[in-house]
Amino acid sequence: MANKSVWSDNRFWQRSAAWVTGFASVxxxxxxxxxxxxxxxxxxxxxxxxxxxxxxxxxxINYKITYEMSQKRGHEVPIIGGNDGKGMSLFQEKETFFxxxxxxxxxxxxxxxxxxxxxxxxxxxxxxxLLGNGAYYAPDLTKAWLDPAWGPNxxxxxxxxxxxxxxxxxxxxxxxxQYPTHERMMPxxxxxxxxxxxIVAFLKHMSSIDTNGFPRNxxxxxxxxxxx
Amino acid sequence: MASNHLTGIxxxxxxxATWYFTFAAILFGAQLxxxxxxxxxxxxxxFLFEVLDFSVARMLHINALVVWMVFAMFGAVYWLLPDETGxxxxxxxxxxxxxxxxxxxxxxxxxxxLFIQVGPADETSIWFIHEGRExxxxxxxxxxxIVVVALGFVGNLFLTGIKGKQTGIVTxxxxxxxxxxxxxxxxxxxxxxxxxxQYWWWWVIHLWVEATWEVYVGSIAAYGLITMIGAHxxxxxxxxxxEVAMLFGSGILGxxxxxxxIGTPExxxxxxxxxxxxxxxxxxxxxxxxxYDWGKTxxxxxxxxxxxxxxxxxxxxxxxxxxxxxLNAFGNFLGAGIWGFFHTLPQVNLYTHGTQFTSAHGHxxxxxxxxxxxxxxxxxxxxxxxxxxxxxxxxxxxxAVSMITGGVxxxxxxxxxxxxxxxxxxxAQMGATWAGYFDGQxxxxxxxxxxxxxxxxxxxFIGFLLLVKDFLSTGKNPVHER
Amino acid sequence: MIDPAVIRPEIALDxxxxxxxxxxxxxxxxxxxxxxxxxxxxxxxxKWMMPFAYLFWLLTCYCLYIMGSxxxxxxxxxxxLVVAMIGYLLLPHAVYYMQDQVHQKNxx
Numbered sequence: 001m002a003n004k005s006v007w008s009d010n011r012f013w014q015r016s017a018a019w020v021t022g023f024a025s026v027x028x029x030x031x032x033x034x035x036x037x038x039x040x041x042x043x044x045x046x047x048x049x050x051x052x053x054x055x056x057x058x059x060x061i062n063y064k065i066t067y068e069m070s071q072k073r074g075h076e077v078p079i080i081g082g083n084d085g086k087g088m089s090l091f092q093e094k095e096t097f098f099x100x101x102x103x104x105x106x107x108x109x110x111x112x113x114x115x116x117x118x119x120x121x122x123x124x125x126x127x128x129x130l131l132g133n134g135a136y137y138a139p140d141l142t143k144a145w146l147d148p149a150w151g152p153n154x155x156x157x158x159x160x161x162x163x164x165x166x167x168x169x170x171x172x173x174x175x176x177x178q179y180p181t182h183e184r185m186m187p188x189x190x191x192x193x194x195x196x197x198x199i200v201a202f203l204k205h206m207s208s209i210d211t212n213g214f215p216r217n218x219x220x221x222x223x224x225x226x227x228x
Numbered sequence: 229m230a231s232n233h234l235t236g237i238x239x240x241x242x243x244x245a246t247w248y249f250t251f252a253a254i255l256f257g258a259q260l261x262x263x264x265x266x267x268x269x270x271x272x273x274x275f276l277f278e279v280l281d282f283s284v285a286r287m288l289h290i291n292a293l294v295v296w297m298v299f300a301m302f303g304a305v306y307w308l309l310p311d312e313t314g315x316x317x318x319x320x321x322x323x324x325x326x327x328x329x330x331x332x333x334x335x336x337x338x339x340x341x342l343f344i345q346v347g348p349a350d351e352t353s354i355w356f357i358h359e360g361r362e363x364x365x366x367x368x369x370x371x372x373x374i375v376v377v378a379l380g381f382v383g384n385l386f387l388t389g390i391k392g393k394q395t396g397i398v399t400x401x402x403x404x405x406x407x408x409x410x411x412x413x414x415x416x417x418x419x420x421x422x423x424x425x426q427y428w429w430w431w432v433i434h435l436w437v438e439a440t441w442e443v444y445v446g447s448i449a450a451y452g453l454i455t456m457i458g459a460h461x462x463x464x465x466x467x468x469x470x471e472v473a474m475l476f477g478s479g480i481l482g483x484x485x486x487x488x489x490i491g492t493p494e495x496x497x498x499x500x501x502x503x504x505x506x507x508x509x510x511x512x513x514x515x516x517x518x519x520y521d522w523g524k525t526x527x528x529x530x531x532x533x534x535x536x537x538x539x540x541x542x543x544x545x546x547x548x549x550x551x552x553x554x555l556n557a558f559g560n561f562l563g564a565g566i567w568g569f570f571h572t573l574p575q576v577n578l579y580t581h582g583t584q585f586t587s588a589h590g591h592x593x594x595x596x597x598x599x600x601x602x603x604x605x606x607x608x609x610x611x612x613x614x615x616x617x618x619x620x621x622x623x624x625x626x627x628a629v630s631m632i633t634g635g636v637x638x639x640x641x642x643x644x645x646x647x648x649x650x651x652x653x654x655x656a657q658m659g660a661t662w663a664g665y666f667d668g669q670x671x672x673x674x675x676x677x678x679x680x681x682x683x684x685x686x687x688x689f690i691g692f693l694l695l696v697k698d699f700l701s702t703g704k705n706p707v708h709e710r
Numbered sequence: 711m712i713d714p715a716v717i718r719p720e721i722a723l724d725x726x727x728x729x730x731x732x733x734x735x736x737x738x739x740x741x742x743x744x745x746x747x748x749x750x751x752x753x754x755x756x757k758w759m760m761p762f763a764y765l766f767w768l769l770t771c772y773c774l775y776i777m778g779s780x781x782x783x784x785x786x787x788x789x790x791l792v793v794a795m796i797g798y799l800l801l802p803h804a805v806y807y808m809q810d811q812v813h814q815k816n817x818x
Contacts, residue, residue, distance in 0.1 A: 010396070010462065013469035020473040024480035031499070032427075038493050039423045054491050055423050109420070116420045118349035120360030126283035131426055131490045132582035134362055136650075137270070137282045139665035140582055142489075149662045177278070182666045184273040187281045195349045206422055212497070214489035215660035216578050216720075463812045470808070502790050508737055509797070513805055515741070516748045520809050523752030566737040570730060575781040579721065648730065656723055 044105040047080070050091045054210040056080060058108035061204050064095035067146050067218055075213025097204065098166055098197060114195060115202025122189045122199075130206070132214060138186065143218050145200075145207035155181075169203065170196035241306045241317035244324055246613060248303025249606045251331055253696065255296035256599075258338075260689045262288040267685045270678040284345050287358065287365050288338065293594060294363055295334060300602035301444060302381055305401060307609055308451045309385070313392025319384045326380040333373045337366055354418060361425070363433050364415045371416050378409035396465030400447045400472060408440040423491030430486040437594075438507065438564070439479035445556065445601050446471040446514065452553050452604060457543045459521040467517050474510035482507045488574045489581055497574045504572040508565035518557040546611050546619040548698075551629055552604030559596020559633075567592050567640065579655045584677075585647030592640040595632075606699065614703035617710055624698040631691025638684030646677035725780045732773040732780075739773060742766040744802040751806050771795050 042053030047060060063081040070077040070087030082090035094101040103111070119125070125134035128141050150156045150165045159179050162168040172179050173196040176186035191199065265285040268275045276285075309317045317323065340357055347353030358365040366374065382405050389398045415432035419425050450468045453459040484500030525543045544550045567589040571580035580586070611619045650668045658664025668674060702708075721729070746763040749755040778791055 010466050010469065013466055013473065014396075017469045017473040017476070021476040021480070024477055028480055028483065031495075035427065035487070035492050035496075036424070039421070039427065039491055041421045041424075054493070055421055058420075113420050114349055116422065116425075117351070117354065117418075120418075121347050121349045121353035121357070123283045123287065123346060123358065123360045123365075125360055125362050126286045126365075127281075129582040130422060133426060133429075133486075133490070134582070135283070135286050136582065136584055136587055137266075137286070139662045140660050143660070144662070147662050181662070182669070184269075184669070185277065187278045187283075189346050190348075192348070198349060202422075209423060209491040211489045211491055212494055214578060214581060215655065217656070217659035218661065460813065463809060466812050467809065498786060501787055505790060505794055508740075509801065512740065512744055513801065516744050516802055516805050517809070519745065519748045519754075520752055520806070523749065523754045524813060527753055561737070561741060566734055569737055570733050573781060573783065573787070575721065575783060576729060576733075579726070648726070651726055652723060656721070656726065 044108075047091050050089070052089055052210075056205070056208050057105070058112040058201070058205060059103060059105055060208045061097045061108055061111070061201050062094055062101045062103055063091065064093045065145065065204065065208050067143055067207070073213070075216065076218065077210055077213070078208045080208055096164075097201070098164075108201070111198050111201040112205055114198030115200070115205075116198075118191065118195045118199045119202055122191060127186075131209070131211060137184070140215065141203060141206065142209075142211060142215060143207045145204045146218065149181075166197075166200050166204070169200045173199055239310045239316060240320045241310050241323075242609070242612060244317075244320060244327060245303045245305075245307035246609055247324075247327055248299050248306060249609055252296045252299035252303060252602070253606065253699065255292045255299065255334075257692060257696070259289055259292035259296060260685075260692055262286075262292065264682075264685050264689060265289075267678075267682040271675075271682050280342070281345075284341060288341055290363055291337075291341075291365055297441075297594075297598050297602060299330075300605065301441075303609075304448055304602065304605040305381075305385060305405070307605065307612070308397070308448075309388050309392075311455070312395045312398045312451070313388050315388065315392035317384055318387035318391055319380075322380055323384050326377045329373065330377045333370055333377075337370050340367070341365075351418075359418075361415070361429055364412075364429070368416070371412070374412065375409070375416075378412065382406055382409050395461070396468055397447050397450050400443065400468055404440050404443045404447065408436065408444070411435050411440065426490045427487070427492060430483060434483045434486055435480070437597075438482055439476060441598060442475045442479060442510070442560075442564075443472055445560070445597060446475065448601055448605060449514065449518065449553060449556065452549065452601070452608065453518065453521050455608065456546050456550050456553070457522060457525050458545075459525055464521065471510055471514060471517075474513060478503050478506035478510060485572050485574075485577070488577055501573050504568070507572075508561070508569055511561045511565045515557045515561050518554060522554075545617070546608060547621045548619060548625040548629070548702075549604040549607035549611070551621070551625075552600050552607065555629070555633060556596065556600035556604065559592070559600050561596075563589070563592030563594075563596030563640070567644075579651045580647065583647045583650040583655065584643045585651070588640045588643035588647055591636060591643060595636045603695070610699060610703050611708075614708075615710060616703070616708040618708060619702075620707050620709075622698055622702050622705055622707065624694045625702060628691050628695035628698055631694065632688055633691075635684045635686075635688030635691055638687065639681050642677045642680040642684060646674050646681070649674040649677070721781065729777055729780050732777040735773040736770055736777065739766045739770040740798060743770060743798075747802045748806060767799055770798065 039054055041055045041057060042051065043057040044059040046053055047057055047063070060080060066079045066083070067076050068079045068083055068087060069075070072087055077087060078089075079087070080089040080091055082093040084090050097103065119130070124130065124141070127135050127138040129136065130140075131142050132140060144150075145165070148154050150168055156172065156179075157163065157165070157168045160168045160171040162171055170193065173191045174193060175188070177188050262285045265276065265280060266282055266289055269282045269285065306317060306323065344357050347357040354360075355368040358367050385405055386402055389402050411432055414428045417428070446468055450464045453464050454461055481499055481503040484496045485504040486500070487496035488500060522543075529541060529543045570589070571577050571585050607619070610616075649671050653671055654660060654664045654668030658667055743763050743766040746755065746759055746766065750757060750760050750763065774791055774795060778788060783791070
């Protein structure tokens with residue numbers, strides 16, 4: 001019993017466990033405060049003033065969004081309203097969304113709210129992935145808005161008989177099993193026209209989120225979006 | 229106190245534990261059935277299309293998984309409390325009432341999932357159908373129910389721990405279970421900001437399965453080593469504290485590996501990489517620990533009996549449970565450790581994130597780290613309720629453990645191959661588009677991997693049926709020493 | 711033109727398989743190392759097996775090196791990996807020492 005080693009003392013390890021856990025938790029909480037500030041949603045004024053937010057405000061649906069290589073960051077980043085040539089957004093070039101490029105802050109927020117509720121109520125995440133999280137039975141939706149399949153030369157506009165990306169997407173969402181793209185089809189989820197509009201707004205907004213370069217090489221082979 | 233673990237007769241806490249275990253086993257079966265439906269859909273996409281779609285089958289598959297594990301975890305705590313504290317669990321009447329509330333709520337949730345499936349895009353769907361957030365889909369009303377039930381459970385645990393003898397195992401469980409219940413609150417709100425949504429969502433999922441659940445497993449393993457092979461309480465408990473330090477030290481900030489790509493800042497790359505590289509270490513340590521205790525106690529037995537190695541009595545008092553516990557030590561390391569480490573560094577995760585790799589890891593880790601030890605606890609309960617001194621393997625217990633383990637490992641290997649195809653075709657080359665995704669899915673290797681996954685899933689299910697047969701019959705089997 | 715130094719290096723298509731295999735082997739060999747070490751110490755295996763434990767540790771390091779270089783990990787991660795390997799070498803010694811201390815105390 002002579003060797004009273006601290007290493008075999010129960011109390012010592014009990015205290016160590018408490019300290020380690022406490023320290024890790026405090027660090028996580030501190031990081032959470034910092035991250036929360038950085039991932040809070042921007043607003044229309046940010047977009048007007050050219051402030052880049054990791055998660056832009058809902059009115060980002062009035063702008064053209066692309067996904068391009070940033071020299072500074074070393075990977076692709078979402079570019080809103082045109083590229084300044086150095087991989088930063090200019091927030092100038094607009095793009096109509098269901099015929100308008102002047103969605104007000106309230107209207108856009110309402111649309112995004114409806115869309116986010118829609119993605120949850122329709123259980124999108126248990127087939128698709130959003131920001132890479134979810135099930136793996138259907139394509140990732142992180143940058144779905146930028147997918148060349150929905151673009152002017154893609155197959156989906158012709159298939160749905162629509163002239164714009166947003167209308168093609170909304171049509172597909174309402175009647176998915178009429179437009180099979182693969183043996184594995186999307187089921188009819190009873191999505192209404194208004195809900196489809198909201199979900200497309202949600203998808204356009206999601207494509208503007210800065211995901212640190214995920215997914216890599218998006219659309220590298222098929223007529224790259226950032227090549228335009 | 230050390231001796232009454234052998235008998236569950238007369239303890240209400242242990243009776244409640246067997247209720248929890250029984251319902252857990254039923255949900256385990258449901259999990260496998262819906263998993264089979266989803267696996268069939270990968271192979272035959274038309275199967276039950278617009279009747280029971282993949283999204284519904286998959287939601288039931290993963291929810292049944294989470295809920296059966298929570299049930300078995302609660303059950304295991306109710307089982308060990310009288311042994312550890314030396315007294316009957318406080319508030320057992322409330323515990324039994326909460327059990328029935330919990331079971332009824334789950335039945336309602338499952339029926340709604342099955343027959344209503346989706347609702348309109350408004351708050352009522354979130355409150356009454358499901359929340360559409362992977363793993364924690366339970367509708368909001370059920371969230372509140374879960375919080376009430378969990379508080380009741382934690383209350384019983386605390387009151388018993390304070391009133392009775394407070395061992396190291398009980399202390400760790402008390403701290404761990406309150407964190408486990410509290411973390412659920414982080415997943416109970418709605419936000420339009422998908423990045424914020426997923427940030428807090430991971431607080432629940434990650435801090436459950438890679439922190440609080442792992443610590444829970446550490447405590448259960450400690451209890452199991454004491455009861456099954458008579459390991460020294462002091463060694464085991466000191467070791468438990470070291471595990472807590474290692475698991476929380478690496479696991480809490482290991483959360484960073486979920487924050488690489490969801491819109492969160494870039495510093496999570498470094499934090500996530502560093503702490504998730506450390507995450508396998510406690511799993512390795514837990515593995516050494518089981519080996520050490522087994523070797524030492526068996527060695528002591530040999531010295532005491534002075535017999536040759538062939539005739540020495542085994543120190544193991546419950547062979548099937550011990551088999552599952554050893555599988556746990558190994559499976560935790562393999563599934564959570566190796567299959568996690570595979571794709572945890574951001575450089576590789578950029579390509580593997582959201583592919584079948586994740587699914588492979590999920591299958592092996594949930595099985596290896598949690599299913600194994602909980603099944604082991606069920607065997608301990610069967611031993612206790614039937615008054616068995618030394619429990620032996622039966623034919624079906626051996627077949628069950630072999631088929632379930634073989635099936636899960638087979639599924640994992642198949643999914644890993646599928647994930648590899650996806651990484652190469654859909655991610656590295658085609659850049660994650662719609663077309664790229666389906667090119668990857670149509671590859672021959674991918675398709676064959678999915679066939680094998682289904683076959684291995686069926687093997688797992690047959691193994692499960694044998695396990696149930698063994699659960700129901702082994703208690704009365706004359707091979708055990710009574 | 712884009713300066714190649716600032717672009718996050720891409721993983722070559724042919725490198726994915728070696729990366730996955732080597733990262734799995736890191737932990738498999740690592741498992742053998744701690745497993746054999748502990749088993750020899752508690753006399754479940756004969757003493758002459760011990761050098762094999764260290765051999766497996768060397769293999770672990772080698773696989774981690776392959777994995778890290780194919781992944782093009784940064785300076786910070788590279789240092790972290792070296793520290794991890796040294797830690798890994800010490801881990802079973804420390805664990806065994808502590809286990810044994812407690813055990814001795816309880817038996818005598």
